[in-house]
Amino acid sequence: MPAPSIKLNNGVEIPAIGLGTWQSKPEEVVSAVSYALKEAGYRHIDCAWGYSNEKEVGQGIKQSGVPRSEIFITSKLWGTYHSRVEEALDETLANLGTDYLDLYLIHWPVPMNPKGNHPTFPTLPNGLRDVDHSWKLSDTWKQMEAMVKKGKVKTIGISNFSIKKMDEILPTAEIILPSIKCLELHPYNPQHELLSYLHSKGIVPEAYSPLGSTNSPLLKDDVVVRIAQKHSVQPSDVLLGWLVAHDIVALPKSVTPSRIASNMTGTISAVGKLDKEDIVELDGLAASGKQKRFIMPPWPVDLGFDNWTAPMPTAKE
């Protein structure tokens, strides 16, 4: 059975379960992507220029034999390319072996120096990431919109934007409103306020690190395990089912065939089994003292998230 899909504010449909590819080693991601598409019923792949494995993702897509038109492909604009969106997109399209993306996201609301000392992670002499403070996010967005007009991208969106950062682009995003927002979302980081804001703007949320990322404590959480046992499903099915039941797109990453398969079939079955009581309990897990964010790169800028608990380095410019 294919995953359910969710309609975006521009009419485009996105499959509710997509295969994540961050930290998938190039030599593993070819077969992971091919298996997901050919054997496990996936029709949605989440990738990024910054993952340094897009070429291999493209090989996996080709190897699967599934027609391009049946697959929803997302990629992301890396920080060093905010002022060169078309150049970045062309590299991504060539890597993936396609002439369009279904979704292109701004990966982080942090433009970085395009002429710095490293193509992906430029740094200043003091070791901090080399942020381009003069570049405006609204100008990045204008270039993203131009890619839709050119037909290279069907829809555009944002990733890791707080309400504060979204307010830097929403007033000028008159032609194409952001249709999707990718954010860290699981019962330890449910981001209720941000979700209400997205709903009020008609922006569909997409959950990254839905299982809690590498070595996740969420898979062993007593409440998650109890709910899984109650319905004879896996803890991972409960976590993904909770998201899909909330009409949130989930992007589980795996390079293990059995997990790739169960993240699809188990989730679909869990969505039908979770009852209201389970959902309410999972909704309240963070508030019960378990709030935790797992993905916190050392950006030397204030991203505007109130639950970003990592020590924020001070920029010395």
Ligand SMILES: NC(=O)C1=CN([C@@H]2O[C@H](COP(=O)(O)OP(=O)(O)OC[C@H]3O[C@@H](n4cnc5c(N)ncnc54)[C@H](OP(=O)(O)O)[C@@H]3O)[C@@H](O)[C@H]2O)C=CC1
């Ligand atoms: N926009 C952004 O900034 C971000 C986007 N993302 C996207 O979201 C995707 C998912 O997030 P990610 O941080 O990778 O983490 P996930 O929450 O998807 O967790 C991945 C980890 O869980 C393991 N795993 C997968 N399925 C199961 C299962 N059924 N049972 C037990 N363990 C399992 C994987 O192992 P194994 O592979 O060995 O099976 C891997 O170690 C990324 O790959 C990326 O595409 C992620 C972070 C940030």
Ligand SMILES: O=C[C@H](O)[C@@H](O)[C@@H](O)[C@H](O)C(=O)O
């Ligand atoms: O999508 C995955 C993540 O955003 C990842 O790309 C970043 O966390 C990156 O490793 C960084 O250090 O900034």
